[in-house]
Amino acid sequence: MTKNDEQALIQVNDLKKSFGENEVLKGINGNIQTGQVICVIGPSGSGKSTFLRCLNMLEQPTSGQIIFDGKDLTKFTHKEVATLGERIGMVFQSFNLFPNMTVLDNMKLAPKKVKHMRDQEATEVSLKLLYRVGLKEKANVYPSSLSGGQAQRVAMARALAMNPQVMLFDEPTSALDPEMVGEVLEVMQELANEGMTMVVVTHEMGFAKKVADKVWFMADGYIQEKNTPDQLFDHPENERTKEFINKIINEDE
Amino acid sequence: MGKSKLKTVMQLLLVVVIVGMGSLLARRPAHADDQSLNRVKQSGTLTVGTAPDYPPFEFQVNKGGNQEDVGMDIDIAKQIAKNLHVKLKIKNMSFESLLVAVQSGKIDMAIGGINPTPERKQNADFSKIYYSGGQDFLINKNDAGQIKNKNSLKGKKVGTQTGTLQQSLAKKDIPNAHVVGMDKTPDLVLALKTHKVAAVGVEKPVAQAYVANDHDLKAIDSGYKLNKNDVGTAIAFKKGNTSLVNAVNQSIDQIHKKNLIPQYLKDAGKHMKVNTNNTSMWHYWKYFATGVEYTLIISVVSVFFGIILGIILVLMRLSKYKFLSWPSIAYTEFVRGTPMMVQVLFVYFGLGVLVNIPALTAGIIAVSLNSGAYVSEIIRGGINAVDKGQSEASRSLGLSKKDMMASVILPQAFKNIWPALGNEFITIIKDSSIVSIIGVTEIVYELNIMRADTYRGVAPIAVAMILYFILSFSLSRVLNYFERRMNHD
Numbered sequence A: 001m002t003k004n005d006e007q008a009l010i011q012v013n014d015l016k017k018s019f020g021e022n023e024v025l026k027g028i029n030g031n032i033q034t035g036q037v038i039c040v041i042g043p044s045g046s047g048k049s050t051f052l053r054c055l056n057m058l059e060q061p062t063s064g065q066i067i068f069d070g071k072d073l074t075k076f077t078h079k080e081v082a083t084l085g086e087r088i089g090m091v092f093q094s095f096n097l098f099p100n101m102t103v104l105d106n107m108k109l110a111p112k113k114v115k116h117m118r119d120q121e122a123t124e125v126s127l128k129l130l131y132r133v134g135l136k137e138k139a140n141v142y143p144s145s146l147s148g149g150q151a152q153r154v155a156m157a158r159a160l161a162m163n164p165q166v167m168l169f170d171e172p173t174s175a176l177d178p179e180m181v182g183e184v185l186e187v188m189q190e191l192a193n194e195g196m197t198m199v200v201v202t203h204e205m206g207f208a209k210k211v212a213d214k215v216w217f218m219a220d221g222y223i224q225e226k227n228t229p230d231q232l233f234d235h236p237e238n239e240r241t242k243e244f245i246n247k248i249i250n251e252d253e
Numbered sequence B: 001m002g003k004s005k006l007k008t009v010m011q012l013l014l015v016v017v018i019v020g021m022g023s024l025l026a027r028r029p030a031h032a033d034d035q036s037l038n039r040v041k042q043s044g045t046l047t048v049g050t051a052p053d054y055p056p057f058e059f060q061v062n063k064g065g066n067q068e069d070v071g072m073d074i075d076i077a078k079q080i081a082k083n084l085h086v087k088l089k090i091k092n093m094s095f096e097s098l099l100v101a102v103q104s105g106k107i108d109m110a111i112g113g114i115n116p117t118p119e120r121k122q123n124a125d126f127s128k129i130y131y132s133g134g135q136d137f138l139i140n141k142n143d144a145g146q147i148k149n150k151n152s153l154k155g156k157k158v159g160t161q162t163g164t165l166q167q168s169l170a171k172k173d174i175p176n177a178h179v180v181g182m183d184k185t186p187d188l189v190l191a192l193k194t195h196k197v198a199a200v201g202v203e204k205p206v207a208q209a210y211v212a213n214d215h216d217l218k219a220i221d222s223g224y225k226l227n228k229n230d231v232g233t234a235i236a237f238k239k240g241n242t243s244l245v246n247a248v249n250q251s252i253d254q255i256h257k258k259n260l261i262p263q264y265l266k267d268a269g270k271h272m273k274v275n276t277n278n279t280s281m282w283h284y285w286k287y288f289a290t291g292v293e294y295t296l297i298i299s300v301v302s303v304f305f306g307i308i309l310g311i312i313l314v315l316m317r318l319s320k321y322k323f324l325s326w327p328s329i330a331y332t333e334f335v336r337g338t339p340m341m342v343q344v345l346f347v348y349f350g351l352g353v354l355v356n357i358p359a360l361t362a363g364i365i366a367v368s369l370n371s372g373a374y375v376s377e378i379i380r381g382g383i384n385a386v387d388k389g390q391s392e393a394s395r396s397l398g399l400s401k402k403d404m405m406a407s408v409i410l411p412q413a414f415k416n417i418w419p420a421l422g423n424e425f426i427t428i429i430k431d432s433s434i435v436s437i438i439g440v441t442e443i444v445y446e447l448n449i450m451r452a453d454t455y456r457g458v459a460p461i462a463v464a465m466i467l468y469f470i471l472s473f474s475l476s477r478v479l480n481y482f483e484r485r486m487n488h489d
């Protein structure tokens, strides 16, 4: 083990995941340091979401290890997996706000039920976070009246209300109208600047270039290349990476 | 005789119920020390079952707004209770349920124009024959010129109650007759008046009662050759209750010696006059009020418990443990695969062997058990329709399965299924009519009593229809209102 490995907050070792016959992850390795922002890119269907969902055990890996804070998540019991909710936040492509409660109640639910926070404390925490994502005035509306960008910012605030150590993002902007992408990325960038550890699956190459410490390129069930954004985008080493980067550049032009 | 109904369907249903109770009943020694008479005397009450929709044998009168059972059979029961020095308690139910009620010990005896056929004697003991009136035909007065007796009915349509003596007589003794079977006498009379049948075979006192109350009708003697012992009516008892049978036989002897039967029939006639003096539906509002009251009680309480049961069943079904999910699946499939009528009979008579449940409670239990199965399927559909992202978001936040269900999934599921639940409620209002079979005084039960009492075949049905419609329509309005209010989000 290198020195880096010892300091890693999350250490992924030979992670495999199959759905029936279909082996989606064929052996993922990688370390995520505290405070790092990792962007995961790759073609559609390459297993990016599956990888992310394994990190908080929404998906049970077939084999391999995920060492988080010194403990292997893949060996966790149901009870222990439930405690991950307080430590790993997740933001989904489709927001997944609870439509049957107000924005404030969406945010207060888990802190109260899982962390057993008092109502008043949960309200204070939630309002502070809503203020931070610029939506304080939306506290008492129902999610159906929010725009996509607002809904995604609320979803982020809801995850942050649990005060997690790590935030996972699965294509947080790909369900949004283009004019709303900016407001969501902005909040994510602020979060990164404050030192949050983040794993972001994204197609927003601009964001990856600007914010990521490391970009992981994923294809065919493996991480093909890990590098700084500058290196990976401008001087890709792996053939598959080159191909992918070229394709995006051509699309953008 | 008149009401010796053996309708095949009913027989089948009763067989199912009896088979269901089989093992329980089998453990009870049928002919052990017979304490039946002592039990009645010790309890101080003689509980008699009857089906009061058969004037002049038994029917109901509207006394100061209250319904009261009267008629020849009721007078006989009163006399028996008096001779035994006990109080008389009358339990009303449908005719089909009387013999099962005797067998399961819900009542001490059943009286109701019951003909002691050989088949029935296998399942119950009978008293002596207390009445044997003879057979008549009811015809339209206008036809009196052509129809004189059974011989004039060759090749014509003859109405009888299904499975009765009259039916077998008509089939046997009228050449080429087309015998039409119906369930209830008022329906047959209606068929007669609308010329769907040429004559209706009924028992003599019944024919006379109709003629006295409807001047378009005429009663003629049937002309059947009858053996008095085959066609009389007797009282039914649980098998082996010999001491009680003997005591009742003494009372019947006494009634015959004093020649009380003609007097009883005359009194019954007077009561019928009172009934038919004022056959306006307004006069009978109390019957309908009772019917609506009970229909509502059954529906509301059953929906309440049905939803609770439905939630329990669906949570069991969604559990990862087989010992929870499997019984839930089995229960739901079983309930959905059996008619509610059989379920009602089973709860009342089958469970009745273990615990004595009153008819209303039994009806509510049966309807709730039934509804629970359907509600659980509705809720399951509603849960499946909730977006998968909702449970993923809940899990990613660390919510327990219980909190996720209670706060996130079920509230959304209920919003999805609100219209389906409303339909289930409306279905229950309509289907609750089935519990009339065990004598719960809901709308259909009251309707049948009233039709028998007033000799008006159609008007009560129309009123009942309107009542059902008002109930379900206002309910669906109320549900719509709440649905709209729930749609804020």
Ligand SMILES: Nc1ncnc2c1ncn2[C@@H]1O[C@H](COP(=O)(O)OP(=O)(O)OP(=O)(O)O)[C@@H](O)[C@H]1O
Binding pocket: A019, A022, A024, A043, A044, A045, A046, A047, A048, A049, A050, A051
């Ligand atoms: N629950 C599941 N059951 C079966 N197969 C699945 C399941 N989830 C994902 N897969 C399969 O795994 C493969 C990878 O899917 P995944 O969603 O991880 O890809 P992705 O890289 O996130 O793609 P995209 O960019 O389109 O989101 C796909 O072939 C998909 O069909």
Ligand SMILES: [Mg+2]
Binding pocket: A048, A049, A050, A170, A171
């Ligand atoms: Mg994906």
